[in-house]
Amino acid sequence: MLNDYSKEDKVLLAVDCIIFGFDGEDLKILLIKRDFEPEKGKWSLIGGFLKKEENLDKAAIRILNHLTGLDNIYMEQLYTFSKVDRDPAERTISTAYYALIDIESHNNEFTNVETSKWFSLKNAPDLIFDHNRMVERAVSRLKYRTKTKPIGFELLPEKFTMLQLQNLYESILNEKLDKRNFTSKINALDILIKLKEKDMGSSKKGSYLYTFDAEKYNKKLKEGFVFKI
Amino acid sequence: MLNDYSKEDKVLLAVDCIIFGFDGEDLKILLIKRDFEPEKGKWSLIGGFLKKEENLDKAAIRILNHLTGLDNIYMEQLYTFSKVDRDPAERTISTAYYALIDIESHNNEFTNVETSKWFSLKNAPDLIFDHNRMVERAVSRLKYRTKTKPIGFELLPEKFTMLQLQNLYESILNEKLDKRNFTSKINALDILIKLKEKDMGSSKKGSYLYTFDAEKYNKKLKEGFVFKI
Structure with missing residues (x-):
């Protein structure tokens, strides 16, 4: 010893x-x-x-x-x-x-x-x-x-488009995701607030901006998307 | 530097x-x-x-x-x-x-x-x-x-009762779990095989023994119970 x-x-x-x-x-x-x-x-x-x-x-x-x-x-x-x-x-x-x-x-x-x-x-x-x-x-x-867990809070600016969030997930997962499916999965997490503002840089009709609902995001972060026994 | x-x-x-x-x-x-x-x-x-x-x-x-x-x-x-x-x-x-x-x-x-x-x-x-x-x-x-992830493979003997598995979860989580709810959650994971044998040591009518379905257990272990985007 x-x-x-x-x-x-x-x-x-x-x-x-x-x-x-x-x-x-x-x-x-x-x-x-x-x-x-x-x-x-x-x-x-x-x-x-x-x-x-x-x-x-x-x-x-x-x-x-x-x-x-x-x-x-x-x-x-x-x-x-x-x-x-x-x-x-x-x-x-x-x-x-x-x-x-x-x-x-x-x-x-x-x-x-x-x-x-x-x-x-x-x-x-x-x-x-x-x-x-x-x-x-x-x-x-x-x-x-x-x-x-939710991801993005530290990586995205305060206001971001759905496309930016999808780009983030695609970069991390290293795969292309279906836009419609991605949007509905993310919305189901209920961590985003859709703003009235649009980002007009990306297309003629613009893209809605989102921000994270800090309270809901942090709650999900703490709990994780987990199996509860 | x-x-x-x-x-x-x-x-x-x-x-x-x-x-x-x-x-x-x-x-x-x-x-x-x-x-x-x-x-x-x-x-x-x-x-x-x-x-x-x-x-x-x-x-x-x-x-x-x-x-x-x-x-x-x-x-x-x-x-x-x-x-x-x-x-x-x-x-x-x-x-x-x-x-x-x-x-x-x-x-x-x-x-x-x-x-x-x-x-x-x-x-x-x-x-x-x-x-x-x-x-x-x-x-x-x-x-x-x-x-x-599933847990128990390394901790339990090859054959075990549902009560032993519940005891394990209760020990780790440090809380009492409802027996009926626990059994249904665990069954929903689809990682157990119910054997015909019973453990007769615990009660007069005995308790069924279970074993892990190694293939399903390992698949769940690899994937985790995760949110798929």
Whole structure:
């Protein structure tokens, strides 16, 4: 049985942030160009190392802010990745966090526009280490989320069209959805308020704008669409 | 931007295993008596430190086997706990894993029967460090699971009564359920096969035994009880 802490192996613990954004059309992911070895010049998730005096949640916020300028983003812990040779330089374990944001409303926070960049998830470059696997796991968490909870509040602007909401679901699920079926399923969730305003940019007769009913949305978020025994 | 690994803080990374068991009546948790400082003599989850040459999944299996004798248990990663002072001896991060087992069928694997012990979750002792929080998080994961996926395959013997299954759900949800309502909800899931055999131990006229329809159970497990958009 273990009893002497000093004999145990210590490791570097990294935190990697997976930031998903939506611009009304495409699901995007925020990446940075790595400027040190190993894998210098390749694209990477937004990562750094945990410091002794902080917990993982705080490290994630600090690293994201330091490398991109993004602030006040609520990130959720996804999973801890620990493959032995995942970082060729040294034994490093990494806890991945993820967040969903509306790109437009955070645009002016970015401080490092040369090194950090939004990529459409469909056309994202190959990433360093096991970062592709991290993204895959986050995407499957998102897919599962669309099936158990409402989604969109953090990703869409305050007012949005039904088409934008459908685009969001299609981006996450990576499949085309039938418009009529989608509209009726979403309406059945009873989380939207249809506004009198229209978005006139998309077509001649315009498209009605919607907003989330915050109270109903949050109730559904808390409960989930679940089987009650 | 970070670039020199040698300047970064290293930490001890622990793994703690939360093993839930079921004996037909009560949801139980496996605990061990800690035999070293700090907190010597108190009850603890089954934990140890990650070694350089293994990943977290393997560490969890090794630690569980070493401390209890349990083998071939499928554990799922739950969450990584990182509060700065969670271990007073030294900065230690811990990744918690959890598993569900049928107590009866693993009884003969136990090697350390003096130090490891099953406790009813309702009457479990206070645990060291943040282990109570770990158990809370695992229990809420279990509760959520009962609402999105079938449960019981790993926890029940091959043949079981409807009452045992109801006891399991009641233990996890920590509430009494109406028998008629429970039976009809479970039957609606269409994952059980009713056998001709009866368990004659419980009452004079006996109780029918059931078994899971593995194919249907696994299909539901994969899909979840989800909202399809």
